Amino acid sequence: MDPQPMLARATAELPTGPGLVYEPKWDGFRTRAGTAPTRIISRSDEVTDRRWPELVAALETLPGGLLMDGEIVCWLEGGLSFDALLRRNNAGARRARELARAEPVHFVAFDLLRVDGRDIRNRPLAYRRRRLERLFAEGHDPHLDLTWQTDDPETAREWYEGLSAVGIEGIVAKSADGVYESGRRGWRKYKHTVTTEAVVVGAVGSVERPEALVLGRRDPDTGELRVVGRTRDLTPAQRAETAPLLTPSGEWVASAPSRWRGGETPPHAGVVPETVVEIVPDTGTASGKWRHVVRFVRPRPDLGVAEVPEGLDVERRTPSG
Structure with a gap:
C-alpha cells in the first residue's frame, strides 16, 4: 500500500x-x-x-x-x-x-x-x-x-x-x-488566502440549481456531522460547476435559528454528504458555527470527506499515534 x-x-x-x-x-x-x-x-x-x-x-x-x-x-x-x-x-x-x-x-x-x-x-x-x-x-x-x-x-x-x-x-x-x-x-x-474545506450537506433553492450551499463538519467530540455554516449566494458559473456533484438525499431541512440572512437558515434540500468544497471561513464564530456566510472558492472533488477538518478548524489535526 x-x-x-x-x-x-x-x-x-x-x-x-x-x-x-x-x-x-x-x-x-x-x-x-x-x-x-x-x-x-x-x-x-x-x-x-x-x-x-x-x-x-x-x-x-x-x-x-x-x-x-x-x-x-x-x-x-x-x-x-x-x-x-x-x-x-x-x-x-x-x-x-x-x-x-x-x-x-x-x-x-x-x-x-x-x-x-x-x-x-x-x-x-x-x-x-x-x-x-x-x-x-x-x-x-x-x-x-x-x-x-x-x-x-x-x-x-x-x-x-x-x-x-x-x-x-x-x-x-x-x-x-x-x-x-x-x-x-x-x-x-x-x-495568499487562508482557505479550508467543508462538506456540502444541503442546497438552498434546488439541488439542480443551488442558490447557496449549506456546509457541515464533524463534531470533534461526538463525530456527528452537523451544520456549521453556509456560503454566500453562488454565481451562475459556480452553480453550474457544483450542481453535478450533488446528490439529493430526499430530505427537506427546515429553518433553524442562526444569524445567517437575518436570523434564519433558509430552508434547504438535503444532499448526500459526499461533496467537499473549498471556502474562505468567517473569522467570527458562535455556538459552533461560522457566524456569517462564508465565501465559496470551488469544488474539491480531489479530496475525500475524511480530509475535511473537524469543528471549525482550518486544518485537519495531526492523527494520533
Whole structure:
C-alpha cells in the first residue's frame, strides 16, 4: 500500500532560519505517482489513471519502482487552470483523451518516496531532492516537471509576490534535513488566502440549481456531522460547476435559528454528504458555527470527506499515534 502524503500547516509569515528550503505551492491536485506498475493516486487514495492518459504515458517512460509526490497542474492561457482539472475529474475515458489533447496537464514532482521499490522516506529531504534532480536530468517526458526549490528566503518572497497572478498559491517551507512523515503536518505553507474545506450537506433553492450551499463538519467530540455554516449566494458559473456533484438525499431541512440572512437558515434540500468544497471561513464564530456566510472558492472533488477538518478548524489535526 502506498504511504499517505506528508502535509503542511498554515503560517502567518514566511518561515526563515538555517536549513530551510522553499518551493512554490502549486494550485492543482495533490497526487502520488508510481511506476511499474504505473499508478496515479489522489490525496484521498483514489486511483485516477483513467483521467490522465498523458501522464500515464509519461510515467511509463521512467524507471520502475518509483513513487513520487507532487501536484497535477494545467497551464492554460498563461496561468494555472483549476477549472480544467475539474473538467477532467468527471470525464470518461474517451472525453479524458480528448481533453488530454486540448488541455494537457503536467505532473510537478516535489518529493521522491521510493527508488527501485525501496522506501527512502527516512532519508533527508536534501538526499531525496538530489535523487529527483538526477532522475529529471536524464531527460524526461514534457508532461513531467520538477518543482523549483531555493534556500534563499528573498527568492521565495519574489516567487510569492510575483507568481500569484499565474496561480501560485504561496510558498511551502521545508527542512532540508527533514524526513518524509506521512500524514503529518511537518511542512509550513505561507499562502495568499487562508482557505479550508467543508462538506456540502444541503442546497438552498434546488439541488439542480443551488442558490447557496449549506456546509457541515464533524463534531470533534461526538463525530456527528452537523451544520456549521453556509456560503454566500453562488454565481451562475459556480452553480453550474457544483450542481453535478450533488446528490439529493430526499430530505427537506427546515429553518433553524442562526444569524445567517437575518436570523434564519433558509430552508434547504438535503444532499448526500459526499461533496467537499473549498471556502474562505468567517473569522467570527458562535455556538459552533461560522457566524456569517462564508465565501465559496470551488469544488474539491480531489479530496475525500475524511480530509475535511473537524469543528471549525482550518486544518485537519495531526492523527494520533
